[in-house]
Amino acid sequence: MGNSYINIKEIAQAKGLKSTRSIRIEINKPESKYISREVKVNGGISYEILFSSLEPELQQKLRECETKSTAIVPLNYKPPTVTDKARLKANHRMNIVKAALEYRNKYQTIKETDTEFLDLYNSGLYLLKAYKFLGSISIGTLRRYIQAYKKTGNAESLQAVDFYGKLL
DSSP: OTTOEEEHHHHHHHHTOSSSHHHHHHHTSTTOSSOEEEEEETTEEEEEEEGGGSOHHHHHHHHHHHHHHHHOSOTTOOOOOOOHHHHHHHHHHHHHHHHHHHHHTTSSOHHHHHHHHHHHHHTTSSSHHHHHHHOOOOHHHHHHHHHHHHHHSSTHHHHHHHHHSSOO
């Protein structure tokens, strides 16, 4: 752990803080006691602190947390099974994504394409089986489906959107 960087969320948890605000204030001071770096995260910037620049007692606490977290998973753990309904939902989402991507080839802008595609889909007249199963969707949902699909290129990624309500 010596030369590694630790996300400030983990540090805040180890310190018993409810948010990372005080840590962010500290690392943005010119005379900060921590060595930190910015990292890009979904939709913004977060910070990581060099492990060796943390207080010795905090380093110890983080080491203990890491040891506990690796021991937490029980030996008989089985990942959640994917239901037929989830698989079917993912397949319908996949059909929507493929149709939307195909539709994008017809127009100049993605915004224009996605809006027109959604108007057609949400009318219930296009991709009827998917519409009956999933109902209407918003532009944000469509884009989340497309983003998930582009990451992996398969329907399983669209199950992940279902299970967690967001991308993994």
